[in-house]
Amino acid sequence: MIRERRNKAKLELYYDKFVTEGVIDPNVHxxxxESWQRSQDAGVGRETFRLAVKLSGEELSKRRERYNQALTFLDGLYDEIKEHFTTYNLSMLLLDQELYVLKNYAMPFYQKTAGELExxxxxxxxxxxxxxxxxxRSKVPFLMFGPEMWIKDCQNGDACSVPIILDNQVKFIVTVVSVQQEELPYSAMVAMxxxxxxxxxxxLKLLSSLNAKHTILDAVPLAVYHILPGGEVAYANKLGHSRLSGIVPLGSEDKEEGPNLSTVLLNYHHTPIYKGFLGVPSYNREATWITPRKTYEDITTVVPLAGDEGDVDSIVTVTMPIEDLRTLVAHTAGYTARYSLSSMVGSSQVFTAMQDKAGRTARHDYPILLQxxxxxxxxxxxHGIHQAGSRAAGPLIAVKGGDLPSDVLEIxxxxxxxxxAEGRPGKLELASGGTLFIDEVEKLSTVLQDKLAEALEAGFLFRAGEAVSRPIDVRVIAASDTELKRLVEKGVFSARLYEIISRAVIRVPSLRARREDVPNLAAHIIEELATLHNLPPKELAPDAAELIMSYDWPGNIKQLQGVVEQAFFRTTGTTISRADIVMPGEQGLSKAWKEDKAAFIEAWKAAGGNISRLANMLDVSRVTLYRYLKKYGLDKE
Known part of the structure; x- marks a missing residue:
């Protein structure tokens, strides 16, 4: 609150009246x-300006670092007006939101030096x-005259304090004290x-907004640049700086100024940036950047920024390395590990030995063969090995050797x-930075085996019908249902590829080699089913557990999964008994479903409407089931 000049003699009388009689004159603001009353009630001394609470040097230094932006601004402003302070014997303080003095500017403040006060x-x-x-307290500027101050040592000067308010909160206080009021008009001090x-x-509001924008720009997986005419980089976000550090000319890495792209891009005049300064925007275009150090391929957007006269003053460029885009797409498409090593169930010696070896091997980066x-x-x-390794943040891409014809599988x-529009990356490129899992690797054609071995050895590949080499950085985990070494000896599997993928071999035991794990595996399958379908938990009766443990399970966990799923959905209560389990080879669900719609619907309900589950229950392929769904006019969902 900015007030008119007051008669100081009267203000002194009002002050004395309060301290001697405890009476506040009606003319007192x-x-x-109210502040006089609180000061008296708190027992604050009136004679001497004492500094009872003070930060240590280390604490003050930390606060100054935290509030560096405010200090830097006020330092710069004071440098411009300090002659005014000297001429009129003004002093100024900057205080933080807890009213600790961050800095004392100009003259001593009420006979206190900067060292004493700060x-x-x-x-x-x-x-x-x-x-x-x-x-x-009031959150408004306030001009106070000397006789209104509580401490007598401070009553020889007038002070004007203003709160610096950000987000509706007092962040700082700036206060200016004048001891030569006759020479400096109050209006001048208040205006300043x-x-x-x-x-x-x-x-500070602008800086806060800029900091938020910088944080956002640094968080996005895109390189963002503001480029001036001639190619000078005026701004780059965090990823942009990282990219630039790889293309600046050798020997200039320590320079603070940004690089001039016209001098470091050998094909500058053929890039979207150059066209942007001609007023031609580009949106999500594939662009090649050729530098003395490396050639980059990006998806690039260039937006020209027009000045007051309509000419292009600068451009904004947003780019994403194609390899980063592939990784992002891979993650978006769900190409991540769904299982961890600890999620695998088993306590038998043969299983835990395999699990331990997998954990040790995962820490390395060489290929692995699972047999x-x-x-x-x-x-x-x-999945568990990928998640436990150094590439866990990268994609996990899977391909099955026997799923497609050789020419289609090559693409x-x-x-x-x-x-x-026509070109597209293959799974080897999509897996860069992560893991490529090749299931049934023995079913790849020998031509494809040799081509894969060549690409893995070289660290780059050629797309089908293209002569451009493209770098790859993948860890291969291959899986085989048969003994690959024997296939190599027979000449039906590439010795070259086998040598690459068999650096570490992990043998996955069959269920008959770890029968004691079967009940726990079944219990785990039941728990997953109950959680997935939001159904009450169920448990295996002892006789049911004994039954499944006695079987050899030639189809192993996949076969066990099908049998347990059938039993889970057939059982109406919470306990799965021996009678609820239909073992492989026994009479299962009626085959009437092939001709009787009602029988098919009953099986469909028993499977919970899940195609994969019904395929296991009926021992048919998903393709066959889709045909019957269409035949009976049922919704596959």
Missing amino acids: PWVG GARLSEEDIGTSSIGVAY VLSIKYAMEQH GEPGTGKQRLA ELFGRGGSE
């Missing part, structure tokens, strides 16, 4: 009178009534302090060349 707390409970305390308040608030009978859990083990693995 209410905020001042770090001291100047709250109402410390020094009684002052413009600092009133401005802080209000100007400081406005400028400082606007500056075991069909259905033993090789895919789940591959699936290596990609297809061609135009921007």
Whole structure:
């Protein structure tokens, strides 16, 4: 609150009347009178300006570092007006939101030097009534005259304090004290302090907004640049700086100024950036950047920024390395590990030995070969190894050797060349930075085996129909249902590929080799089913557990899964008994479903409407089931 000049002789009388009689004259400003009363009640001394609470040098240094932006701004502003302070014997303080003095500018403050004052707390409970305390409490500027101050040592000067408010909270207090009021008009001092308040608030708000924007830009998986005419980089976000550090000319890495792209991009005049300065925007275009050090391929957007006269003043460029885009797409598509090594169930010696070896091997980065009978859990083990390794943050891409014809599988693995619309990366490229899991690797054609071995040895590949080499960085985990070494000896599997993928071999035991794990595996399957379908938990009766443990399980865990799922959905109660379990080879669900819609619907309900589960229950393929769904007019969902 900015007040008119007051008669100081009268103010002295009002002050004396209060301290001697405890009476607040009606002419005393209410905020001042209330502060006098609180100061007296708190027992604050009236004679001497004491600094009872003060930060240590280390604590003050930390606060100054925290509030560096405010200090830097006020330092710069004071440098411009310090002659004014010297001429009129003004002093100025910057206090933080807890009213600790961060810095003392210009003249001593009430006979206190900067060394004495900086770090001291100047709250109402410390020094009684002052413009600092009133401005802080009221959240408005306040001009206080000398006789209104609580401490007599401070009554020879007038003070004006302003709160610096950000987000509706007092963040700082700036206070200016004048001891030569006759030479400096109050209006001039007040105008100066209000100007400081406005400028400082606007500056800090702008910095806060910029910091938020910088944080956002640094968090996005994109390189963002603001580029001036001629190719000079005026701004780059965190990823942008990282990219630039790889293309600046050798020997200039320590220079603070950004690089000039026209000098470091050998094909600058053929890039979207150059076209942007001609007023031509580009959106999500594949661009090649050729530098003396490396060639980059990005997906690039360039937006020209027009000046007042309509000419292009600068451009904003947003790019994403194609390899990063592939990784992002892979993650978005769900190409991540769904299982950990600890999620695999078993306590038998042969199983725990395999699990321990997998954990040790996962820490290295070389290829791994998983060998075991069909259905033993090789895919789940591959997921666990990926998640336990250094590439866990990268994608996990899977391909099955026997799923597709050889020519189609080649494109699936290596990609297809061609135009921007026709070309696409293969799974080897998509897996860069992560893991490629090749299931049934023995079913790859010998031609494809040799081509895969060549790419893994070289560290780059060629897409089908293309002569451009593309780098790859993948860890291969291969799985085989048969003994690969024997296939190599027979000449039906590539010795070259076998040598690469068999650096570490993990043999996954069959269920008959670890019968004691079967009940726990079944219990785990039941728990997963109950959770997945939000159904009450069920348990195996002892006779049911004994039954499944006595079987050889030639189809291993996959076969066990099908039998347990049937029993789970057939059982109406919470206990799965021996009678609820239909073992492989026994009479299962009626075959009437092939001709009778009602029988099919009953089986469909028993499977909970899940295609994969029904396929296991009926021992048919998913393709067959889709045909019957269509035949009976049922919704596959």
